Amino acid sequence: MSRKIIPIGPYHPLQDEPEFFKLHVDGETVVDIDIELGYNHRLIEKISESKNFDQVAFMVERICGICSTSHPFAYVNAIDDLLGVKPPERALYIRTAIAELERIHSHLLWLGLAGHFLGYNTVWMWAWRYREPVLDIFERVTGNRQNYGMMKPGGVRRDMFEEDFPWIKKTLKDLIPKLDMFKGAIMDDPVIRMRTEGVGVLTKEDARDYGLVGPTARASGVNIDIRRDDPYAAYDKVEWQVCTHEGGDVFSKAVVRILELYQSINIVIQCLDKMPKGPIDSGIKDIPPGEGIGRHEAPRGEVVHYIMADGGNSPARHKIRAPSFMNVASNKKAVIGETISDATIILAAVDPCYCCTERMAVVDYKTGKKMMDGQDLIKLSQEKTEKIKNKLGR
Amino acid sequence: MSLRLKALTKSIWVYHLSTGSCNNCDIEIIDMLTPRFDAERFGITLVGSVRHADAILVTGSLNLKAVPRIKQVYAQAAKPCVIIAIGTCSCGQGIFKNGPNCPNPVDSVLPVDIYIPGCPPKPEAMIAGIVKLIEKLNGKK
Amino acid sequence: MKRETIIQNIKIRSGKDLLDFQDKSKNRVYFTINKTILLQIAKYLFNDANARFSTASGVDTRKAIEILYHFAVDDIGLFISLRVTLEKPNLEIDSLLGLFKCAEWIEMEMHEMLGVNFKGHGNMKHLLLKDDWPKGNYPLRRDL
Numbered sequence: 001m002s003r004k005i006i007p008i009g010p011y012h013p014l015q016d017e018p019e020f021f022k023l024h025v026d027g028e029t030v031v032d033i034d035i036e037l038g039y040n041h042r043l044i045e046k047i048s049e050s051k052n053f054d055q056v057a058f059m060v061e062r063i064c065g066i067c068s069t070s071h072p073f074a075y076v077n078a079i080d081d082l083l084g085v086k087p088p089e090r091a092l093y094i095r096t097a098i099a100e101l102e103r104i105h106s107h108l109l110w111l112g113l114a115g116h117f118l119g120y121n122t123v124w125m126w127a128w129r130y131r132e133p134v135l136d137i138f139e140r141v142t143g144n145r146q147n148y149g150m151m152k153p154g155g156v157r158r159d160m161f162e163e164d165f166p167w168i169k170k171t172l173k174d175l176i177p178k179l180d181m182f183k184g185a186i187m188d189d190p191v192i193r194m195r196t197e198g199v200g201v202l203t204k205e206d207a208r209d210y211g212l213v214g215p216t217a218r219a220s221g222v223n224i225d226i227r228r229d230d231p232y233a234a235y236d237k238v239e240w241q242v243c244t245h246e247g248g249d250v251f252s253k254a255v256v257r258i259l260e261l262y263q264s265i266n267i268v269i270q271c272l273d274k275m276p277k278g279p280i281d282s283g284i285k286d287i288p289p290g291e292g293i294g295r296h297e298a299p300r301g302e303v304v305h306y307i308m309a310d311g312g313n314s315p316a317r318h319k320i321r322a323p324s325f326m327n328v329a330s331n332k333k334a335v336i337g338e339t340i341s342d343a344t345i346i347l348a349a350v351d352p353c354y355c356c357t358e359r360m361a362v363v364d365y366k367t368g369k370k371m372m373d374g375q376d377l378i379k380l381s382q383e384k385t386e387k388i389k390n391k392l393g394r
Numbered sequence: 395m396s397l398r399l400k401a402l403t404k405s406i407w408v409y410h411l412s413t414g415s416c417n418n419c420d421i422e423i424i425d426m427l428t429p430r431f432d433a434e435r436f437g438i439t440l441v442g443s444v445r446h447a448d449a450i451l452v453t454g455s456l457n458l459k460a461v462p463r464i465k466q467v468y469a470q471a472a473k474p475c476v477i478i479a480i481g482t483c484s485c486g487q488g489i490f491k492n493g494p495n496c497p498n499p500v501d502s503v504l505p506v507d508i509y510i511p512g513c514p515p516k517p518e519a520m521i522a523g524i525v526k527l528i529e530k531l532n533g534k535k
Numbered sequence: 536m537k538r539e540t541i542i543q544n545i546k547i548r549s550g551k552d553l554l555d556f557q558d559k560s561k562n563r564v565y566f567t568i569n570k571t572i573l574l575q576i577a578k579y580l581f582n583d584a585n586a587r588f589s590t591a592s593g594v595d596t597r598k599a600i601e602i603l604y605h606f607a608v609d610d611i612g613l614f615i616s617l618r619v620t621l622e623k624p625n626l627e628i629d630s631l632l633g634l635f636k637c638a639e640w641i642e643m644e645m646h647e648m649l650g651v652n653f654k655g656h657g658n659m660k661h662l663l664l665k666d667d668w669p670k671g672n673y674p675l676r677r678d679l
Contacts, residue, residue: 037640037663043495045648046674050492059489065418065514081563109421128428146418147513208581211588211637224587230562230612293563293605293614304605306592317675319592326637375442459665494674495664 021331021347025371028339033332048318053079053153053287056315060305061147063320066109069102070298071320072151074305077232079153082292082307083284090278091155096234097271098142098150099296100264104175105134106299107257107264110351111182114254117344118195119382123185130178133171140164155281165272172265179265183258191388196251200334200346203248210330213323214301215260216350218244219252226297238270250349257351287311298323300351324352341384344377405437406528408478409447409471413464413500414457418514419481423451431517438524444468449476449524452504455483455496461503468504476507476527480520485509538613541584545615548572548579555618565603567618573604574629576617580606581634586615588637593645595677600626600649621651630656648675 024032044063048056060071073095080086087095108131115123135145141160142148150156186192202212207222217224225242227235243259245252289311296303301323308317327350335346372380412420426433427440441447444467456464468475482488484500500506508530510523538561545566546553555567568576580586586606593602604617621628630653631638642653643662650673653659661668 043493043674044490047490047493062416062418062489062513065416065421068416068418081560084560125428128425129430132428132430145514145516146422208587209636211635224609229607229609230614291565293616295614302589302607304590306603306605308594317592317594319590319594321590321592321641325590325640329637329640332636458668 023335023340023343023377025340028341030335030338030340030343033335035328035331037328045318045320048315050314052313053309053315056318057151057153058149060320061149061151064322065146066106067102067298067300067303068147069098069151070296070300070303071305071322073099073233074294074296074298074303075307076151076153076294077296078292078294078305078307079284079287080232080292081294082287082290082309085154085282085284087155087282088279089276090159091280091282092233093237093271093275094156094160094280095151096238097160097268097275098148098156099233100267100271101134101137103264103299104172104261104268105131105138106351107261108134110257110299110348111186111254114345114348117348117378117381118192119385120192123182126178127182130175133175137168137171141168152281153287154284155279157281159280160272160275162275169269169272172268175265176262179258179261186254186258190392191385193251194388195342195345195385196254197247197249199250199342200338200349201248202330202334206248206330206333210333211326212301212330213326214298214351215243215253215256216301216327216330218242219256220248221246224302226295226302230295232296234271234274235267237274238267240267240270250345253349253351300324301327324350328352340372340377341380344381405439406448406524407439407441407446408449408451408524409441409444410451411444411453411464411467413452413454413460413484414496415454415481415483419453419483419512422514422517423453423480423520426517426520431521433517433521433524436521436525438521444471447471447475449478449527450504451478451480452484452500452506453480454500455487455490455493456498456500456503458495458497461498464503476531477504478524478527479506479509481515482511482513485511488513536584536608536611538611541580541608541613541615544579544584545576548576562612562614563616564613565616565618567620570619570621570628573617573619574631574634577604577606577631577634580608580615584608585610588631588635589614591638591641591645593649593651593675595649595675597677599623600651602628602645602651604631626650627652627654629654632656647673649673650676 022034023030051059057072057075060075061068063071108127112124112127115127138148139145142150142158150158202220204220204222207217207220221244223242223244228242240263243256243263245255287309289309292307294305303323304321306319307315310316331347335343338346410423425431450471479485479500487496487499490496508523508527510520512519542564549568549572552569552572557565559565586608589605589607591602591604593600600621602619606615630642633655640662642656645651646659647661647664
């Protein structure tokens with residue numbers, strides 16, 4: 001049996017259907033893009049109204065698998081805002097540590113996918129391989145590799161144990177040389193720079209116009225980060241820096257994410273070192289009528305949860321706005337005028353919940369006929385890298 | 395057992411289909427390929443087209459918008475094709491059971507052969523499930 | 536721009552169309568305004584106060600549809616929410632698409648979930664729900 005890895009990845013190009021991203025091309029250039037949403041829509045905002053406040057925390061975890069703790073974090077921030085209370089200190093540090101660990105695994109996941117799209121399957125395998133120790137930390141601390149069930153209105157659901165801290169810190173410190181390797185591999189590779197610099201540029205004006213958030217915005221030089229601007233949990237108690245880059249292109253987006261990986265490791269280690277003893281739950285019983293807005297800097301950007309309570313056991317209204325909702329719309333600007341071989345990496349650069357990138361199709365601008373699907377686009381991208389490599393004699 | 399089904403048990407080509415999932419299961423499916431779990435040593439490989447697939451790994455709670463597409467994909471699959479429901483959502487809708495946009499479970503549209511629950515199921519659980527399926531098919535005479 | 540300056544400017548520009556002001560906490564303020572001045576206040580926030588449009592949330596309070604427009608002034612961490620009430624059945628309000636592109640999708644979502652019409656948007660089709668979702672069936676409405 002063949003040992004070849006068929007690099008299909010997380011896609012399933014549904015054939016002959018309106019695709020998620022329909023690229024209209026004229027020759028090699030993308031002239032327009034249709035973005036169609038809704039294939040993952042589960043009307044969670046409606047279901048939330050029939051769950052009690054405790055259950056909502058579990059449900060919003062499953063909005064997106066990769067940033068699964070980001071939504072509960074913003075949700076519990078909204079409840080804290082509604083009540084006007086702060087959870088116990090220890091709970092704040094635990095929340096911060098979990099959120100930053102998630103950022104690490106999410107960015108590594110993205111690095112792997114980006115590598116795959118560019119044709120560097122070794123980057124893919126290595127990024128995902130070095131993601132595994134982080135998932136092991138999650139399993140030790142929370143019991144699950146994804147969907148942690150840690151966030152709870154008023155605190156956290158489970159404690160972290162000091163006896164685990166040395167092992168967690170060692171696992172994270174062991175990750176740093178691997179990150180150095182990635183950083184070197186990506187920033188020093190002329191082929192990758194050729195593929196990503198100047199590609200899919202979003203300017204500061206675009207960032208304002210499209211309301212961009214997260215690394216996508218920071219890569220265009222927009223210095224925003226909810227953790228610093230509207231501090232919550234333990235972010236104002238540890239030392240860390242917001243990472244920005246000026247290029248606005250795919251390369252900048254990669255750089256921002258790599259730099260954030262180092263910051264996140266640093267934040268987690270500080271949280272473990274500074275974690276005070278004490279309760280982890282303030283024991284909230286009832287939610288009185290009121291409104292609360294909770295925000296969190298997820299790996300992809302600002303998550304906003306708005307809760308309206310009417311004195312009952314369930315939210316009267318629960319509005320959820322994920323960061324990709326703002327960022328994905330900017331693809332209209334980023335990809336038009338670029339070539340189809342660059343389309344995949346541009347669409348992936350905003351790091352949407354990845355199943356968004358999968359359903360892609362290319363339509364001929366003049367005839368409206370479908371020419372290629374997601375598979376073909378990825379292959380095209382990988383082939384372009386090969387051509388550049390050959391040209392540079394590598 | 396038919397020759398086709400027998401051949402399937404030597405090396406199973408799987409096609410991944412999300413009917414509206416949160417992607418956790420989907421990522422764990424890809425994780426199966428990574429060096430730690432290395433599903434390839436069991437002959438499990440992901441393919442890009444459903445026409446080449448021996449098995450379909452289904453995730454997600456069957457979003458209404460996706461229903462016609464799912465049916466079309468299944469119609470294109472070369473039979474016999476086994477359906478493996480991965481994750482609590484595809485096994486029985488899980489936490490989205492009362493949602494207006496996901497009124498029916500996956501097995502109301504597709505004939506599911508094996509259910510692997512979990513939120514998400516660990517890659518080991520998925521491999522164990524697929525191996526059980528292969529054993530079951532081998533046991534069928 | 537300072538927090539107090541922005542709050543004062545909004546109050547001045549709203550004049551008699553400011554129905555309520557809630558200073559909930561250091562980073563959370565709520566203004567209840569008449570829908571007629573929404574565009575003007577949004578313009579001030581986006582152009583002069585350098586605020587970022589974060590999102591908008593609509594809720595059916597049975598008597599009316601209430602929309603909250605959320606703006607973030609990132610350099611001071613302030614989150615401003617403009618509350619606008621639309622009395623049933625007159626569910627119409629100016630679109631903010633002329634000001635910034637990020638209004639496009641959220642207005643489409645509020646349209647399909649609550650049945651609000653955004654004047655000037657020009658593309659009120661389904662964003663998330665399937666195309667043949669029953670007409671007039673707005674999932675987040677309470678009069679179902």
